[in-house]
Amino acid sequence: MAAILVTLAYLRSVIAIATASQKGGVGKTTLCINLAYSLARRGWTTLLVDTDPQGGVGLSLARSTRSKQGFYDFVCGEKNFNKLVLSTRLPELQILPAGQYDACARRGWPVQEVPARLADLLRAAELRGVDCLIMDTAAGLNGMSESVVKACDYVILPQQAEPLAVRSVPHMLETLARFRSEGAGVKVAGILLTMVMGDHQISQKVVSELRAMLPADLMFDQNIPRMPSFLEASAMGVPVALIKRNPPPEALIFDQIAAEIEQRTGLLQDREASDSHASLLD
Numbered sequence: 001m002a003a004i005l006v007t008l009a010y011l012r013s014v015i016a017i018a019t020a021s022q023k024g025g026v027g028k029t030t031l032c033i034n035l036a037y038s039l040a041r042r043g044w045t046t047l048l049v050d051t052d053p054q055g056g057v058g059l060s061l062a063r064s065t066r067s068k069q070g071f072y073d074f075v076c077g078e079k080n081f082n083k084l085v086l087s088t089r090l091p092e093l094q095i096l097p098a099g100q101y102d103a104c105a106r107r108g109w110p111v112q113e114v115p116a117r118l119a120d121l122l123r124a125a126e127l128r129g130v131d132c133l134i135m136d137t138a139a140g141l142n143g144m145s146e147s148v149v150k151a152c153d154y155v156i157l158p159q160q161a162e163p164l165a166v167r168s169v170p171h172m173l174e175t176l177a178r179f180r181s182e183g184a185g186v187k188v189a190g191i192l193l194t195m196v197m198g199d200h201q202i203s204q205k206v207v208s209e210l211r212a213m214l215p216a217d218l219m220f221d222q223n224i225p226r227m228p229s230f231l232e233a234s235a236m237g238v239p240v241a242l243i244k245r246n247p248p249p250e251a252l253i254f255d256q257i258a259a260e261i262e263q264r265t266g267l268l269q270d271r272e273a274s275d276s277h278a279s280l281l282d
């Protein structure tokens with residue numbers, strides 16, 4: 001009886017959002033870094049978690065994070081979550097790097113324990129006061145990426161605006177439906193079109209075909225265009241907003257996506273309950 005009461009009393013308030021794609025190189029890591037930055041700028045304490053053994057976030061942001069412990073060390077039994085989390089210059093943005101995947105794999109992978117360790121990770125993040133986790137995954141919906149998506153509340157599906165997308169999106173949605181039929185609570189936050197080329201006929205055709213084919217509420221209103229500044233930002237190891245003193249217009253795209261995420265995931269609910277308009281003067 002006591003156990004039931006404890007379970008009922010525990011309602012997790014942190015929201016965990018994964019990004020996932022079958023295909024590699026569609027812009028997941030770029031989205032995670034820039035979205036986490038925008039959410040943090042909007043006042044949410046945000047933890048960016050790198051679950052890609054290749055360490056995509058670490059590679060993009062700072063190569064030194066590759067030598068640090070992180071996500072895989074926690075999954076393999078490291079108890080002290082707080083010592084694994086890196087602070088950034090933006091107090092609301094924290095990073096859990098991928099950590100030492102190879103060392104953990106050599107010690108033997110606790111496959112059966114992964115779901116419980118992921119649940120522990122979400123609880124530990126909540127105890128730290130994190131509002132929102134953004135979890136970058138390796139391409140493919142199997143192995144650790146499957147476990148991470150299943151452990152999250154929402155998944156964003158970045159989809160490159162190319163002809164194959166029209167065939168791969170239904171397959172992706174079927175896989176997520178299977179996860180739910182297997183007991184996972186994860187919901188699709190939305191499909192987000194990436195690397196859209198405004199002046200390219202085929203790219204534009206894919207965008208209009210997908211928007212015609214899928215329910216409007218399944219698609220983010222905002223697309224991510226293909227732009228050289230994203231490559232520049234990766235090379236510099238910063239979110240796009242930080243490549244210049246005054247953020248370029250494309251940095252605002254992620255504020256728009258963050259605002260959509262707030263609506264789509266219910267992140268705003270608690271805040272709205274106590275929200276009133278802000279005053280310009282004291």
Ligand SMILES: Nc1ncnc2c1ncn2[C@@H]1O[C@H](COP(=O)(O)OP(=O)(O)OP(=O)(O)O)[C@@H](O)[C@H]1O
Pocket residue numbers: 021023024025026027028029030031052056137138139194195196224225226227228230231232234
């Ligand atoms: N909108 C964009 N415009 C131009 N280049 C982009 C854009 N988004 C990402 N890129 C570049 O494309 C490459 C792949 O992006 P990214 O690493 O974010 O993809 P990914 O889905 O995380 O890949 P992987 O599946 O290998 O982890 C990177 O070099 C990145 O800088």
Ligand SMILES: [Mg+2]
Pocket residue numbers: 028029030052056057136137138
């Ligand atoms: Mg990546």
